[in-house]
Amino acid sequence: MLSINPETVCFIILRARDFQAKEAVEIPEPPLSTGDHWALQVLADHNEDLDLAEVRSVVADLEPDQEAQLVALMWLGRGDYTLEEWDAAVGEARDSLTDHTAEYLLAHPLVADFLEEGLDLHGYRCEE
Numbered sequence: 001m002l003s004i005n006p007e008t009v010c011f012i013i014l015r016a017r018d019f020q021a022k023e024a025v026e027i028p029e030p031p032l033s034t035g036d037h038w039a040l041q042v043l044a045d046h047n048e049d050l051d052l053a054e055v056r057s058v059v060a061d062l063e064p065d066q067e068a069q070l071v072a073l074m075w076l077g078r079g080d081y082t083l084e085e086w087d088a089a090v091g092e093a094r095d096s097l098t099d100h101t102a103e104y105l106l107a108h109p110l111v112a113d114f115l116e117e118g119l120d121l122h123g124y125r126c127e128e
Contacts (some may be wrong), residue, residue, distance in 0.1 A: 002064040002122055009073060009119055010126035012055055016112040019051035041076060052106065059102040067101050068094035077117030
């Protein structure tokens with residue numbers, strides 16, 4: 001069960017699509033290490049971007065459990081976990097949280113699709 005509002009996730013999906021649609025945004029493949037420094041480097045040139053600022057603001061307002069669920073939704077939609085493994089995904093995300101969740105998410109080129117798929121697996125859809 002989600003404690004994060006699906007409308008909040010849909011807003012992040014919309015902002016992520018807007019951010020990543022810009023020509024200047026280039027996101028390389030993430031390295032094999034699990035650190036999030038690569039995400040910060042990728043987004044360092046975009047600190048003035050309004051879409052990035054909005055995602056940062058929304059994520060900063062989330063409770064830790066909601067932030068963990070947001071990351072777990074991306075992992076679920078990406079296929080790293082199944083819906084039956086949801087609690088494990090949220091636990092792993094909770095253990096991995098940093099102060100850079102927004103950057104971590106936006107550094108994944110397909111984050112909007114992954115979040116949308118994760119919501120869909122939970123039975124939610126974003127309004128068009």
